[in-house]
Amino acid sequence: MNIELLVLDIDGTIAGESNEINPGVKEAIAKVKAQGIKVAIATGRMYCSALRFHQAIQSDLPLIVYQGAWIQDPITQVRHRHLPLSLESAHQLLDYFEQPALRDLISVHLYINDRLYVREIANETEAYTMRSSVKAHPVGDLRQALTTEPTKLLALSDDIELIDNIWGTLRKRYTPAELYLTKSVATFFEATNPLVNKGTAVRYLAEEYLGIKPENVMAIGDNFNDLEMLEYAGIGVAMGSAPPGVQAIADWVAPTVEEDGAIAAIEKFL
Template structure:
């Protein structure tokens, strides 16, 4: 892990900046601060492309994409859904296989888990839930999404494959245990399993992660290489894109294991750390 004081990184080749939303450019206020918006605009004025890669739903992330004026598609659901808001083209959609979704639901409904977890299924950019729990209501309010309560989530799987499955629980130790247990049951070739915040367990198609999304932006859409990319994130679902980028920046509020793989540690989201990182590497 590098400290802000002693790390020198090449910056002249950065042509693409990729940003996470929650905990990175949006903190408790659930909005972009003026310094963050100004730094992003200044980077764009220098000809640097700016994109968003988030675990959020596409609809929930769209206002951030629009606010920064990105000319690239939006990578939502950890990159499982990549869509261009300008022409509505879906560049990529990689859902979870029905059989695996059924298996996860069976696991979540075991007696030791059922009362603890709020289960979210994301289908066609809609949020389906078993019931409206307290955790789901808090999540929905921050996301600006109206959940659809259906009782038995199996009926959703009759005709659909979910883009992402999320299990919420205020007990972070339970989420850690859940992640550990399921990583023992499924290989990375079967499911991509991660946490985006300490209370969110997330599962997607095994080909999905933010690193793959950023690679798609850089290499397929822009003809760039990884040394032309800077990425900023704050949690375990950002690890792959921080590892891919030529400059990977972790936020000061990131878990220590995430900070350990970054090349530079920015101040926290509440101190506009993303703006400070952009100024240091792209505007100085």
């Protein structure tokens, strides 16, 4: 199979606990690029948070962020795509998370124009902003701050069962045509525009931007938010830490990020 584009997730794929790309992974990526294969990043992170990883691997392609809702070229600053949540959907979700039964159990993050807005700075938010290297703007009731369509909504809790219950409840309430609902890690529930997922973003990058076919694409990811791009790519690789449902659709399962699974996948296929 002639691979012309390699697409990489960040967290759990090329960056582990250290929150950095280790030298071995950078070297493997450099060898891929030396063969003439393009390399891109597709992440749920904010644009400002993902930029340093894009620079670290010296990619010359647009950067896919916010699960594919936002695609921007860091070199030219051209934004190729921005598909935000509707104000109606965002207000409905915020009303749901402001229920007394949930309000004190969940931290909600709202992303508008690549800025992070929160009700208050909770422990989960502190941990998130530290890893993401971003600033959170506490505004009280997020519904009052919602005057512009947000790019994404994220709900965080250390209670994995609670996040699973929220995901299950809202998937019954909204069809895929109304909202795209996913999890990027076990403690993160995410909601975006229904046209958004990494699969449609990678399709845009491959077919419209580069003019190549799905069979010329290889993608590596580790969680449910990577599902669509792994299905789209000619070679879809799941990391060893990926949930069983993600591993099941992959063409190959690599070792975990801490075991340099991305290097193993690159060496096996490229």
